[in-house]
Amino acid sequence: MTKFTGKGVYGAVAMGKISVFKKQDTAIKRIHTEDSEGEKKRVAKAKQAATEQLQSIYDKALREVGETNAQIFEIH
Incomplete structure (x- = not known):
């Protein structure tokens, strides 16, 4: 069994699947x-x-959740 510790966000006991997000070290390199x-x-x-890609996501959201909820992708 693996034990994780961290900051609690819920004041009770919970069981279920978890996701572990690890911070990635990224280096920015300038190239001339x-x-x-x-x-x-x-560019x-x-x-x-x-x-x-955004149009494709909008079209999929339009089919699945309707125009009102899909408009967030149209705005982008």
């Missing part, structure tokens, strides 16, 4: 590029991909 036009194209491509 001479190809600024290539970087602009890369535009990433923006287009994100737009398509």
Whole structure:
């Protein structure tokens, strides 16, 4: 049996599945590029991909929960 300790958020005893979230150490590395036009194209491509993904999520939410609740994805 694995025992976890931490900050309690519920004042009683509870049983069930748990999820453990571990903080990841991330390092930000600066990279210099001479190809600024290539970087602009890369950002535009990433923006287009994100737009398509949000549209897909909106369409799925529209089918599953209705227009009112799906509008949160349309706003993004």
